[in-house]
Amino acid sequence: MPLWPVYTGTSEPHDGITRLPPPPPWRAFDGTPALASPDEGDAASPDRTHRAETYRATPQTVQLVNAALYLRRPLLVTGPPGTGKSSLVYAVARELRLGPVLRWNITSRSTLDDGLYQYDPLSRLYAARQAAGHTAEDIPETGIEDHLRLGPLGTALLPFDRPRALLIDEIDKSDLDLPNDLLNVLEEGQYEIPELVRTARRTPTAEVMIDGTDERVPVERGRVRCRAFPFVVLTSNGEREFPPAFLRRCVTLRLRQPDDGQLTAIVRAHFDEEPDAYAQTLITRFLSRVGGGDLATDQLLNAIYLARSSDLGAESLDELAEQLMPYLGETPQADAF
Structure with a gap:
């Protein structure tokens, strides 16, 4: 049977996320190959664990977090500094056992590609030069995937079997174009890596590194599509307004100073x-x-x-x-x- 609320705000870890009802038909995703979600294990730092354990959610927060989880929509959290906007995602990830939180800190120079993946062509060129003059047997394998790492957003959209937790912190500090650039990726739950698409005929499956670890995951034909839409929290101090098209694709939570x-x-x-x-x-x-x-x-x-x-x-x-x-x-x- 479906469970409401999935997130209770009690900070007691449980597997209620497995009892979410199916997504709305317009928010269903079918990415492959299915990947096992990572455990938090020993990866959580003491400060993040403390932040998650001590977060105190209001009834409104519990309701809107569950709405975002059920609808598979991002949660836009606005409010004054120091009201616990960024702590919320750690509390939800701990209670629902969503694994380590992926974090993307936004600045005025942040672009969509920064969140999706980083590719270093200079390191690839250096590797090619290092290989020059060696015999074929001595040349190390240094394909494009060895010089590419998925970012926090790109990692969150991998086809994990349960949602990952992603914090996009201080989205209001971004360039004016970033919220609009995010629209299509968050709406479709997928993206392409052009460098891998171009080599897909020769290398249909590439093993790429993910954010926060040296672990590698398979990416087929340069395309990534989620399976379980991630729990995405975007925080804003209210320093700017967002486009209506962006707002209507988010569940909005407005935090106030605690009483x-x-x-x-x-x-x-x-x-x-x-x-x-x-x-x-x-x-x-x-x-x-x-x-x-x-x-x-x-x-x-x-x-x-x-x-x-x-x-x-x-x-x-x-x-x-x-x-x-x-x-x-x-x-x-x-x-x-």
Whole structure:
């Protein structure tokens, strides 16, 4: 039987992803050859594991994550800095056992090809020159696939038997063309690698390296098509608007600053105990300042950690907390001499 919700927000790992209903007919994919999804294993760094375990999803977040999973659509997460936009994908990947999160950090220079694959023709030319003068038996095999690696988006769209998790971080920092360039790839769930298409008659199957590891996977005739559409999270700080055609292909989640109850739960999760009196004072102070500008939950956690870990007096702690929680984008004031 289908399962709703698949993602519960409890951070307890389970295999509920196998009980997703079939996709809508217009979002069904049939990529081959089917690949086994990787386990997280020991690949997860302690900070990413902690981020996943301590993330606290709101009921709205749980509902929209499940909508994206059921519809096989990307999830566009917008909101102020520090509201947990990028942490969400790690929490979902851990709970649903989707393997290591693939991450693509966007800058103003990012292009679609950066996310799909990287090809280094200079290294191939160097290898060819190194082979010159050797006998045929001595020449190492250095085909195109030895100088090509799939990027995070390209890896996520491989025909894995269960979805991979992909974070496209700060899409609002991209060039104006990138959201439109993503439309076709995310809509069709496939792409081509022209360098491999050109050699497909001679080498129909190429073993290429994937993002984040030296593991190789087969790519047939230079074409990649997904089998299970990946769980794609695109984050935005709301610094720009996106084309309507892009927005209608995404499920949109708008995060707000957490309230008192949510902050208390976040602090409890990070420190594995109830906030003490001083931590509760810092939470109250943090909330009282939220309306005056952007603040990040990390700033509050830093202040609470130092209050717990140092032997500073109350007055010094208050002064330090004030310095640790400036409004984001505010220029620090220089000390006077």
